Amino acid sequence: MGAFDPLVTYEKGTYIETDTGNKVSRKAVITGATNIILGGKSIIQSGAVLRGDLRRYTAGQHVVISMGRYCNISEGVVIRPPGKIYKGSFTFYPVRIGDCVTIGQNSVVEAAQIGLGVEIGKDCIIGKFVIIKDLAVILPETVLPEATVVPPMTVWGGNPGQLLDSLPETHQEMVEAKCKGFYSRFRAA
Amino acid sequence: MSVLYHCPHLDESRRPPLPSSYPSSSTSFTPLHSLYFCEECDGVRCNQCVAVEVASYYCPNCLFDVPSANVRGDRNKCNRSCYACPQCATALQIQPTEKMENDQMISGAPYSLICTGCRWSSKTIGWEFDKATGIASQLAKLDPGQAAKTEFEAIKDHLETYMSSSNPEPIRTSSKVPTRHISHLTQMAAKALHRDVPGLAAAKAKGKVRATAGSRSGGLEKAHTKWDELSDYVAKDAWRGGNDSLGIDQLSEMERPEVAALSKRWCSSWGRSSLSSSVLPDRILLHTKLTKRCPHPSCRHLLIQPDAKSVRFKIKMVALNYLPAVEIGRRRRRQDKGPGSTPMAPEEIEQRQRERRRTKAKAGDEEDEEMDKALERGAVYVYQLAFTNPLYDPIQIRLTQPYPPKDAPPINHHVHIPTQHFTVSALKEAWAYDEDDEDDDLPGLEGASEVPSDEGVSTVGGTLGRRNRISTLGTTSSGLREKRARGETGVEKKANMTKVLLEVEVLPDAKGDVTFDLEVRYTYRADAPAPNKEEPTSKSSPNDELKTFTFWVRLNVGKVA
Ligand SMILES: [Zn+2]
Ligand SMILES: [Zn+2]
Ligand SMILES: [Zn+2]
Ligand SMILES: [Zn+2]
Numbered sequence: 001m002g003a004f005d006p007l008v009t010y011e012k013g014t015y016i017e018t019d020t021g022n023k024v025s026r027k028a029v030i031t032g033a034t035n036i037i038l039g040g041k042s043i044i045q046s047g048a049v050l051r052g053d054l055r056r057y058t059a060g061q062h063v064v065i066s067m068g069r070y071c072n073i074s075e076g077v078v079i080r081p082p083g084k085i086y087k088g089s090f091t092f093y094p095v096r097i098g099d100c101v102t103i104g105q106n107s108v109v110e111a112a113q114i115g116l117g118v119e120i121g122k123d124c125i126i127g128k129f130v131i132i133k134d135l136a137v138i139l140p141e142t143v144l145p146e147a148t149v150v151p152p153m154t155v156w157g158g159n160p161g162q163l164l165d166s167l168p169e170t171h172q173e174m175v176e177a178k179c180k181g182f183y184s185r186f187r188a189a
Numbered sequence: 190m191s192v193l194y195h196c197p198h199l200d201e202s203r204r205p206p207l208p209s210s211y212p213s214s215s216t217s218f219t220p221l222h223s224l225y226f227c228e229e230c231d232g233v234r235c236n237q238c239v240a241v242e243v244a245s246y247y248c249p250n251c252l253f254d255v256p257s258a259n260v261r262g263d264r265n266k267c268n269r270s271c272y273a274c275p276q277c278a279t280a281l282q283i284q285p286t287e288k289m290e291n292d293q294m295i296s297g298a299p300y301s302l303i304c305t306g307c308r309w310s311s312k313t314i315g316w317e318f319d320k321a322t323g324i325a326s327q328l329a330k331l332d333p334g335q336a337a338k339t340e341f342e343a344i345k346d347h348l349e350t351y352m353s354s355s356n357p358e359p360i361r362t363s364s365k366v367p368t369r370h371i372s373h374l375t376q377m378a379a380k381a382l383h384r385d386v387p388g389l390a391a392a393k394a395k396g397k398v399r400a401t402a403g404s405r406s407g408g409l410e411k412a413h414t415k416w417d418e419l420s421d422y423v424a425k426d427a428w429r430g431g432n433d434s435l436g437i438d439q440l441s442e443m444e445r446p447e448v449a450a451l452s453k454r455w456c457s458s459w460g461r462s463s464l465s466s467s468v469l470p471d472r473i474l475l476h477t478k479l480t481k482r483c484p485h486p487s488c489r490h491l492l493i494q495p496d497a498k499s500v501r502f503k504i505k506m507v508a509l510n511y512l513p514a515v516e517i518g519r520r521r522r523r524q525d526k527g528p529g530s531t532p533m534a535p536e537e538i539e540q541r542q543r544e545r546r547r548t549k550a551k552a553g554d555e556e557d558e559e560m561d562k563a564l565e566r567g568a569v570y571v572y573q574l575a576f577t578n579p580l581y582d583p584i585q586i587r588l589t590q591p592y593p594p595k596d597a598p599p600i601n602h603h604v605h606i607p608t609q610h611f612t613v614s615a616l617k618e619a620w621a622y623d624e625d626d627e628d629d630d631l632p633g634l635e636g637a638s639e640v641p642s643d644e645g646v647s648t649v650g651g652t653l654g655r656r657n658r659i660s661t662l663g664t665t666s667s668g669l670r671e672k673r674a675r676g677e678t679g680v681e682k683k684a685n686m687t688k689v690l691l692e693v694e695v696l697p698d699a700k701g702d703v704t705f706d707l708e709v710r711y712t713y714r715a716d717a718p719a720p721n722k723e724e725p726t727s728k729s730s731p732n733d734e735l736k737t738f739t740f741w742v743r744l745n746v747g748k749v750a
Contacts (some may be wrong), residue, residue, distance in 0.1 A: 001514055001516070001577065002516075002689070003516045003518060003575030003577065003686060004516060004517075004518025004519060004575065006571070017487070084457065085294075109511050111471070127305065128341065132502045133252070133500075134499075135500050145279050145305035145306035146282075146303070147251070147282050147304035147305055148280065148305070149250050149252065149280065150281065151249040151252060152500045153500060154249070160277050160278075160279045160306030160307070161279075163276060164247060166224055166476075168223045169493055169502060169505055169507060170222040170223070170505075170507050170509050171222075172500065173222075173509060174222055
């Protein structure tokens with residue numbers, strides 16, 4: 001699949017490639033990098049913002065954003081951990097993102113959990129503490145209110161987001177092929 | 190631009206589908222990823238023809254698996270704490286009340302339901318709860334639908350007293366069949382369904398005629414069919430109550446936002462207020478995971494069996510793992526000498542086609558184009574078709590155009606397939622390709638020697654008991670050389686994918702979509718049926734036989750400008 005998908009090129013030197021094959025744009029804004037874990041072969045495109053600095057204010061090491069393999073964070077995406085007042089004080093909670101997750105341009109994500117193979121379209125707002133289960137599809141321009149739970153293999157859209165459809169049994173294979181394909185086509189010119 | 194695959198919907202004739210000029214044929218074509226494959230029948234199945242059963246129920250909000258025994262009692266809705274906002278249908282959150290106590294913020298009872306989408310709160314309808322869990326059971330006490338539920342249960346109980354016998358009297362023909370003659374209806378239903386239907390006790394009705402009915406419709410006693418014995422049902426008060434006592438006059442005087450939109454009310458379980466301020470939240474509907482079976486009456490094998498706990502499938506027989514994937518791309522327009530605007534006589538078209546078959550297009554003759562650009566009349570387009578092999582052994586493909594039926598409507602294009610026979614290499618693990626990437630001569634093609642292990646096969650896509658389709662074919666190196674000599678124009682091979690050319694000539698008077706079907710026949714080596722069906726041997730034994738499978742794809746290459 002993807003036999004005719006074109007190469008996606010970037011100017012040489014504008015992306016940093018890590019030992020594990022992550023490709024991170026020099027123009028991405030990554031704060032608190034020590035609190036961010038990338039699984040490998042994931043792409044963070046230019047203008048994306050990852051707020052690893054918004055950590056829980058207690059002693060010790062805290063993972064703020066963890067991301068699996070073959071993820072693609074498009075241009076202008078903002079990922080920040082959700083926070084709320086708990087027992088009288090404001091606390092941030094970590095964001096967990098699975099393998100093969102694609103987030104479209106300019107989407108803002110404050111989810112608590114994004115399962116494997118989830119596809120979020122462009123210009124979405126994913127509210128605080130949203131849980132998106134495996135292999136869900138969030139259509140472009142969807143707004144998911146705070147604490148929405150998206151069950152696996154479903155399609156959501158609209159504002160506020162509603163469950164619109166479910167996906168075929170082959171969706172996992174399709175998503176994995178797509179994400180791995182995109183990674184291999186994303187190269188320096 | 191689309192490539193759709195044909196499902197014969199259990200038609201066993203293995204005839205090609207009607208061409209796209211028959212609109213009815215469109216219902217047999219769907220994308221490859223939504224099709225199933227039954228190994229027992231060796232056939233493609235689709236969502237329209239598979240037999241579907243519910244495997245499990247779950248709540249889409251709390252994701253709790255609801256035992257199927259409870260589903261009916263719970264009326265297909267989550268019976269925990271999941272409610273949808275009456276205004277925007279977002280799942281409601283449980284919010285505690287916060288208050289200051291000794292300079293400390295304390296949160297606790299009473300709890301209310303709030304919507305994070307539109308800020309609706311259950312306080313507006315007076316719903317508050319003592320506990321943060323089991324909202325549904327707490328609500329059962331004050332649920333205003335209760336009266337209607339009781340009424341329904343009562344009328345059901347009333348009717349159920351007649352549902353004892355499934356052995357109604359034989360039908361007697363009569364010109365006057367009372368519409369309320371339920372045993373008669375039961376019998377008709379049983380006849381139509383070829384099985385017993387638990388019906389109303391006809392025996393009780395024998396020879397008895399309800400006095401009221403008889404006196405009202407007179408003369409009925411003479412009819413052969415008679416009323417069932419059905420005592421009067423006395424309605425409770427439910428129909429009188431309810432808060433929807435507003436008249437149409439009152440409604441018409443109100444502003445629009447005050448009146449609840451129909452879209453917010455039609456999913457309600459019970460007749461409820463037409464005032465938007467008093468529409469009540471409903472429990473969230475349960476979702477299902479489905480088991481799918483082969484629809485063939487003598488087969489009924491499982492094609493899909495979900496796992497209640499995960500997104501994996503215990504059984505997943507999908508066409509994606511059996512049929513080569515066909516994709517179309519890289520469109521080029523052939524630069525022809527003559528202008529395409531003047532209509533050509535049929536002989537002329539024939540002539541040009543023959544010419545084209547003889548002379549091969551030289552490089553520089555063609556110009557790349559965007560795939561979604563409108564097609565021009567009289568132009569010739571050369572596409573690439575990509576075939577990706579999902580099997581662990583090479584396959585040989587024969588690509589043809591099916592013959593249209595005699596009186597088929599005229600077509601707006603001609604299709605020419607320069608390379609009708611070609612091979613597609615086996616699917617391998619990714620690392621195995623890396624070494625061959627540069628190499629056009631994939632060792633896999635030479636390879637009768639390469640036999641995949643059992644594990645390698647069964648782990649793919651979680652498929653169980655997938656039969657090996659071991660193929661050695663005519664793909665020895667000599668066979669390959671032979672093919673080279675014959676000259677496969679424009680054939681590109683990479684890993685388990687082969688790209689071939691496809692020429693489409695848009696006729697001068699063409700309009701609308703250019704759509705056509707292709708017949709794909711592929712040959713693979715299949716195991717001879719193993720004595721133990723559960724465990725097909727993967728060894729390429731002398732019992733292996735060459736098998737062919739034919740399917741049809743429908744290509745839409747765009748619209749004529
Ligand atoms: Zn079908
Ligand atoms: Zn079958
Ligand atoms: Zn629930
Ligand atoms: Zn709402």
